[in-house]
Amino acid sequence: MDKFSIEGPSRIRGEVEISGSKNSSLPILAATLLFNKPVVIKNLPRVKDINTMINLLRSLGSKIILSKDRRIAKIHNKTKLKTFASYSLVKTMRGSILVLGPLISKYYKSKISLPGGCLIGARPINYHLDSLKKLGMSYVLKDGYIIAKSKGKLKGTTIKFPKLTVGATENSIIAACLAKGTTILKNCAIEPEIKDLTNFLNSAGAKISWIGRTCKIVGINTLNPTEYSVMADRIEAGTFCVAATLAKGNLKISNFDPKIINTEMGLLKKFGAKIKVHKEKIFIKGPEKIRFIKKIKTKEYPGVATDLQSQIMVLMCKANGKGSITENIFENRFMHVAELRRLGAKIDVKNNQAHIYGNTKFIGAELMSSDLRASVSLVLAAMVSKGKSIINRIYHLDRGYENIEHKLKKIGVKIKRIKQ
Known part of the structure; x- marks a missing residue:
């Protein structure tokens, strides 16, 4: 099984073109x-x-x-x-x-x-x-x-x-x-x-x-x-928006209709991101310090997408305060929490609610992917960690993200695929 090696921390710049959904x-x-x-x-x-x-x-x-x-x-x-x-x-x-x-x-x-x-x-x-x-x-x-x-x-x-x-x-x-x-x-x-x-x-x-x-x-x-x-992939677009917010990024996200992630963009603005949209493009700058949001709940569209919950949790780990995420769609969607803890995150889970204690200083570690969206949250966390992280079982990522390592390399992330 292939794995990723990621050397952090990264500060991302450039353009990402979103693939089909x-x-x-x-x-x-x-x-x-x-x-x-x-x-x-x-x-x-x-x-x-x-x-x-x-x-x-x-x-x-x-x-x-x-x-x-x-x-x-x-x-x-x-x-x-x-x-x-x-x-x-x-x-x-x-x-x-x-x-x-x-x-x-x-x-x-x-x-x-x-x-x-x-x-x-x-x-x-x-x-x-x-x-x-x-x-x-x-x-x-x-x-x-x-x-x-x-x-x-x-x-x-x-x-x-x-x-x-x-x-x-x-x-x-x-x-x-x-x-x-x-x-x-x-x-x-x-x-x-x-x-x-x-x-x-x-x-x-x-x-x-x-x-x-x-x-x-x-x-x-x-x-x-x-x-x-086929329409462009809103979860991929949302993931790169979170990445820019997380890593003090300056990204242009193209080939995508911004309207379909209005809810998530509104959330990222509360975290401190500066976002402008123009036709099929999003221009997003991440803040120097990520503000915290007290409570976030996933919900069916047009609510906050469950497929972006794990990525948003990484943001909350780096935010300046304590907050919670309530997962209302799937009952077993906090499997990334144990792996984020390996990087230094402080997260308590009770039933369908995760309490996240911010200001985390992520330190690189070896990690294990459990599902598609959890996998990408580990990539985002590794991207802003100090030192090297290894992410195993990335076949989960390959199920839903096209050439993610190539897209991340292009915007400044030190990532490489290790063939097994």
Whole structure:
């Protein structure tokens, strides 16, 4: 397993171009299973999760041609696809459950392994199964597989999600596109990545509209050929904004719509960052001294993103005071705390709340990654630590951040990948 060696402290300068969104690309790629006609997806990020999804689609029979830089996928499902998704392909990625909706909607059956992914909480798939069942799917769970079928076309209905759920909202929207009649989804998650999925489907002739957290899908018989460019990754952009705030940085962040991280930029201004936005660019300067914020809570969009919680915690460690973070999305998302303590952080955790004692003087140490976003928080902490840090198991990072060491080197971080 590869690892990173980082020599700190760093003071970062320069420009970072944001890659395509992983969390947007995955449902869009899954939705291509609905098509018989050619689809071109552009601005894909070059990360492991995208490779996994492409391999999964190919295993189902999708014909996929990737450009040399792997950012553009031409997909054409000329023949009837397979409906079996094996454990070997699904085990590493929670997002693989997103092929269930389109397979049931198009082929009326599917056998898919229960998915894997980061160990950050239960992330139950029952919301996916319950909503698809209301559309007409029946299923059994056997030997670690979901064995599902429907009696012909799914049928539009009204579904109210018991809680906000990104994945189940996406799966239900995809499945409802080819259903008979109209589907109304209430209490939907409204993350920008979900809106990107519906924009993609509408570009191919789907009839999807939004009013607040209610999504209306009028079923159609077939989708048209389309070309679509995936939105930029808001979590990557947010991560580099935190990095600039943390390391007295002076960064230009480009190829990104700043509006979708307004909440997080407002937070960073409270920490002392100076931020200007212009069209698809963010100009951000970090403060000499980081101010503390007493209480921060993660929340569904448009609240503070859970995927930026661990990065913000590093900022709080360096802030001039004591504060707390309450994690409201995932119940097991403080696994980075033990590793931050190895660098010298003073953090107490009780249930879903972390109390952070600021003015930490990070000292380099050997660290272990536990999940995707926790991994990047360790990179940020190592970046502002005194001395050398080694971060092990960085395959987690490779799942969601494209060429992160190259982007960090370019702005002044002393980082190198050690091949194992």
